[in-house]
Amino acid sequence: MTNATAIEARGLGKRYGRRWALADCTLTIPAGHVAGLVGPNGAGKTTLISLATGMLAPTTGTVEVLGGAPASGPGQLARVGYVAQDTPAYAALSVADHLRLGARLNPRWDAALAQARIKELGLEPRQKAGNLSGGQRAQLALTLALAKRPELLILDEPIASLDPRARREFLQVLMNAVAEQELSVVISSHQLADLERVADYLVVLVDSRVRIEGAVEHLLATHHLLTGPRRATSLPASQQVVAESHTGRQSTLLVRSSEPVIDPAWTVEEVSLEDLVLAYLGHTSTGSPDIRALEARP
Amino acid sequence: MIWLTWRQFRPQAITAAIAVAVVASVAAATGPGIASAYTASGLPGCHASCATDASNFFTGLSRLDLLLYFGSFLLMYLAPALMGLFWGAPLIAREVETGTHRIAWNQSVTRTRWTLVKLGLVGLAAVATAGLLSLMVTWWASPISHAALLSGGQISGLVPRLDPPVFDATGVAPLGYAAFAFALGVTAGVLLRRTLPAMAVTLVAFAVIQVLVPNLVRPHLLPPDHFTAPLHEPFGVNVNAATGQVNGIGLARPFAKPGAWVLSDVIVTSSGAQLPNVAITFSGAELTVPPKGCTFTSGAAAGPAGLHDCSSVLAAMHLRESVTWQPASRFWPLQCIETGIYLVLAAGLGWVCVAQLRRRRTA
Numbered sequence: 224m225t226n227a228t229a230i231e232a233r234g235l236g237k238r239y240g241r242r243w244a245l246a247d248c249t250l251t252i253p254a255g256h257v258a259g260l261v262g263p264n265g266a267g268k269t270t271l272i273s274l275a276t277g278m279l280a281p282t283t284g285t286v287e288v289l290g291g292a293p294a295s296g297p298g299q300l301a302r303v304g305y306v307a308q309d310t311p312a313y314a315a316l317s318v319a320d321h322l323r324l325g326a327r328l329n330p331r332w333d334a335a336l337a338q339a340r341i342k343e344l345g346l347e348p349r350q351k352a353g354n355l356s357g358g359q360r361a362q363l364a365l366t367l368a369l370a371k372r373p374e375l376l377i378l379d380e381p382i383a384s385l386d387p388r389a390r391r392e393f394l395q396v397l398m399n400a401v402a403e404q405e406l407s408v409v410i411s412s413h414q415l416a417d418l419e420r421v422a423d424y425l426v427v428l429v430d431s432r433v434r435i436e437g438a439v440e441h442l443l444a445t446h447h448l449l450t451g452p453r454r455a456t457s458l459p460a461s462q463q464v465v466a467e468s469h470t471g472r473q474s475t476l477l478v479r480s481s482e483p484v485i486d487p488a489w490t491v492e493e494v495s496l497e498d499l500v501l502a503y504l505g506h507t508s509t510g511s512p513d514i515r516a517l518e519a520r521p
Numbered sequence: 522m523i524w525l526t527w528r529q530f531r532p533q534a535i536t537a538a539i540a541v542a543v544v545a546s547v548a549a550a551t552g553p554g555i556a557s558a559y560t561a562s563g564l565p566g567c568h569a570s571c572a573t574d575a576s577n578f579f580t581g582l583s584r585l586d587l588l589l590y591f592g593s594f595l596l597m598y599l600a601p602a603l604m605g606l607f608w609g610a611p612l613i614a615r616e617v618e619t620g621t622h623r624i625a626w627n628q629s630v631t632r633t634r635w636t637l638v639k640l641g642l643v644g645l646a647a648v649a650t651a652g653l654l655s656l657m658v659t660w661w662a663s664p665i666s667h668a669a670l671l672s673g674g675q676i677s678g679l680v681p682r683l684d685p686p687v688f689d690a691t692g693v694a695p696l697g698y699a700a701f702a703f704a705l706g707v708t709a710g711v712l713l714r715r716t717l718p719a720m721a722v723t724l725v726a727f728a729v730i731q732v733l734v735p736n737l738v739r740p741h742l743l744p745p746d747h748f749t750a751p752l753h754e755p756f757g758v759n760v761n762a763a764t765g766q767v768n769g770i771g772l773a774r775p776f777a778k779p780g781a782w783v784l785s786d787v788i789v790t791s792s793g794a795q796l797p798n799v800a801i802t803f804s805g806a807e808l809t810v811p812p813k814g815c816t817f818t819s820g821a822a823a824g825p826a827g828l829h830d831c832s833s834v835l836a837a838m839h840l841r842e843s844v845t846w847q848p849a850s851r852f853w854p855l856q857c858i859e860t861g862i863y864l865v866l867a868a869g870l871g872w873v874c875v876a877q878l879r880r881r882r883t884a
Contacts, residue, residue, distance in 0.1 A: 276627060280880070294626065301629035311620035313529070320528060327524045328628035367624070 229254045229375050229407040230275050234284030237270050244270040246431045248284070252409060252424065254375070256438070257401060260411035261500060267431040268411040269308055272379045275409070276305045288376055299329055304368030304376040309384065310361040314353030318346050321367060325393030329371045335355030337370035340396075365393065369400050376400075378410040382417055394421055413498045425496075427503045434503045446499050449476040449489040458486075465504040469512060477502045522629050522638040527723055530643055537650045540773055544657055547589065552661045555586060561701070575672030579679065582665075588664055590679075593658045597690035600654055601698035602727050604647040609706020609801055610719035612639055613874070617714045634879050638831035640871050644666040644703050651699030660690040666691070670780040670849065673803070683782040683852050685735040692856040697863030702727050704870035711874045734859070740784045742858045743851055748844040750775035752788070755825040756805060760817050767811045771832065775806050780849025791839035812838060 228251055235248040245267040252258045260268050268368040274286050277294025291299045311323065318341060326332045341348060344362050346355070352363060361381055368376055378397075382390040397495065398421055401408055412418050418425075426436040435442070446465070453474045458464065462480040469475075477494060484491045527534075562578035563570065579816040582590075613636070616622040626632050668702040670681040680687060688694065705727055709719040757771030776786070788806055815831040825831075847855065 278623060278626065297629045297631055300627065300631070305623070305627040307620060307623035307627075309620060311623055313621050313624070314619065315532075316528065324525050324528075324624075325628065328522060328630050330629055364624075368627075371629070382582070411767070 227254055228252065228287070228290065229256070229258065229409060230286065230288055232271070232274075232284065232286045233292070235274060235281055235286050236283035237267075238282040243431055243508065245274070248428075248431075248433055250426060250433050250436050252426065254407045254437070256424035257398075257408040257410065257422050258424040258426060259415075259418035260409060260426045260428060261415050261418060261504075262411075262413065262428035262434075263265070263504065264413050266413075266428045268413070268428055269379055270431075271428065272377055272409070272411060276303065276377055295369070297330075301329060301371065302374045303373050304373035306361075306364045306368050306376070306378040306381050307378040308381075310357075310381060312352035312355070312360050312363055315351065316365060317349050317351055319348035319356075321352060321363060322348075322370070325367050325370055331372040333370045333372050336372075337366055340366045340369070348502060356389075358385050358392070361385060361389070361393055362396065365396060369404070372404070373406070375407045375409065378408070380411055380413070383412065383414075390417065397421065415497055419496055425500070427500055428503055438461035442499060443494065445479055445481050446494045447478050447480060447484050448492040448494045448498070449478055449484060450492065451489040510511060523642065525625075525882050526639050526642045530608075530646065534646060537646070538718040541650060541653050544654060546647040548657045548661045551586060551589060555582070555661070555664050558582070559668065562668070564668055567671060571671040571750055574672055575668045578664075578668050579672075590662060593662060594686045594690045597654065597658055597695055598731065600651060601695065601702040602724060604650065604699055604733075605702030605706035605723045605727055606720045608647055609708075609799075610710045610723050611716045612643060612707045612710060613717045613878070614710030614714055614716040617710075618716060632878055633875055637871075640704070640707060640740065640874065644867070644871070646699055647699040647703040648696050651695040652693075655691060655693070662687070662691065665779065673777070673779055681780040681782075682848060683780060683847060683849055683855070685739075686740075688782075688852070688856070689731070691794060692852070693860045694856050694863075697860035697867075698731070700732075700867040701863040701870075703865035704874075707874050708870045711877050723873065739855065739859060740845075742855055742862075745784055745845050745847050748776055748778075748846060749841050750808065752840055752842050753832070753838075755828060755831055755835065757807075758817065758825055758828055760827075767815060767817050767828075769800075769807045769809045770811050770815060770828070770835075771805045771807045772835070772840070774801070774842055776844045776846075778846065778848060782847040782849075784845040784847065786842070786844045786846075787832070789841050789843050796840065806842065 230250070230252040232250050233246050236243060236246060237245045242437075248267070248271060260271065262268050270279065274281050275288050275293055277292075286293060286441045288299070289302050291302075293303075294300055313324075316324070322334070322337050322341065325337060326334055340362075344359070344366075346359060346363065352360060355363060364379070365378075382393050385393060394417075395410070397410075400406060410418060410422070422439060424436075424438050425442060427434040451474060453469055453472055458476075459479065461482055462484065464476050465479050466477040467474065476489075477498070527710040540717060558581050559565070562581070563574045564578060567574050587715050613622070614624060625635055665679065666682040668689055669679040672679070682688060682691060689698070702723070706719065709722045709726070710716065713719045713722065752772045752775055754773045755770050756773045758767060759769035759771070760767055776783075788799045788801070790796050796808075798808065800807045800809055812831075812834050814834040817828045818827045818829050
């Protein structure tokens, strides 16, 4: 990996008329990860990805991808693979035509890999892309992006419109590719469940702003679920309450702290990734303690 | 990139090739007959008999030949518009509509190169198609155009090659129109991002330009010539046989330039004012309200000889014919200037497309 960062944004913003689709976004996604970009619909995920792929020009701030300006030249384009939302394909062109397209337009094209993938997927090369199912089209788009041999693969909600089986197959192929090729991945979804098994780095985007980002392991290690009598004690300054909920006698707090919680007044539990993300998203999750997110940005 | 452009353009290219082949076979089937009729008519190398020879040649043409003659102009008006509509407008708008531009713009080819190759290749195909069609129409129609020139304009509807319908359909001008219409379509598609509105805008804009340019711009591409000469010689008279009333007097026109493109032709009085009630035809200028004092000797044989005192009345009026015109010899200079203008406009529109796609990026 030639660059330590996959995507670096500073004060990045995009405005359409009066509405900011993405505002003051500052983040650093390190290379070598499968980074999940999570947020509800309309949070700015697609805008962020469009800015990172150079499909959009920013209104404010800057974004660098693998240390270069997005889509700044053939060399930069060759380093980044992109699977766009709804995985478009040329309806009138056949599967084989798409591979030929990839071969003609990319200097590092891996024809053997592309052929093997198409064979593995059982796609008929002469079939028109317009006749493919959603899952097959997504796989074709992924093949096109992978055979380009990019250093970074960016996927925008690639599985949102797929059925559960197609989702699993798509993610399986993606994870195999990550294992085989030296590849950083940024993948967006509005559902954490899609990414929970594949992502080892997480960016949570809410209302066009980054709410939290970090390696999944680190996030889990620094967040704790505390249960104890209501208003048990005040928390030390190093512990930051992300969300809290109260019943008559009992308080449940989701706390961010780099140090272990040792206060005996609290029962300390490990937090699940789902609860953590939901807390930052400001939603309540069913089946787990009622947590209300605070309007606090880490 | 060239391969992808070709692969996407292939269906349209095949359609165009079929259309060109159909036109070629029709031209090959009917053209030689017209050419040999022209040779046989005695028009090549004619002197005094040109008008008669031309008249004979035209009467010899079949209805189909005349239908094809006018049809070929229609074809040459339509062809650039169709290329603008069906090749230009969807070229980039269709990609943006279906989202495939997100595939294209994320291969290892810059957006500028992608745009330039698409514009260049399909634009070249449009120009080549128009060129082939024009070559065939020019060749096919040249005997008729020559005969129209030699006839001096006496056969209505058939005009020499400098007049708009023939000028627009022959020579190199259609190449310029095709390039421009195509670039107009692409630009409309880039700006509107949707194919159907882009096609509508292209059609309307191109039609307006095709009407305005021959009427307002082309006459002034080269400074037109002015001709003015007195006319007073009555050569014909239109008399009501029953009453002896003079309905009109025909005056011989001094302006006689074969193949001229007449921009304006008026009869003016000594004060310089335009004389009303004049019908100008090939044969002459007919004063439909005869001047006072011009009477016809009752019972005289029909003809100017029967007019009474008319010559002196007409001479006193000091009528002049005033013509603004382009000589036939300016066909190629005007063709080249107009084609050049259209090509420059097309290149300008191409630049607008590239600049738009570079700057205002479309997600």
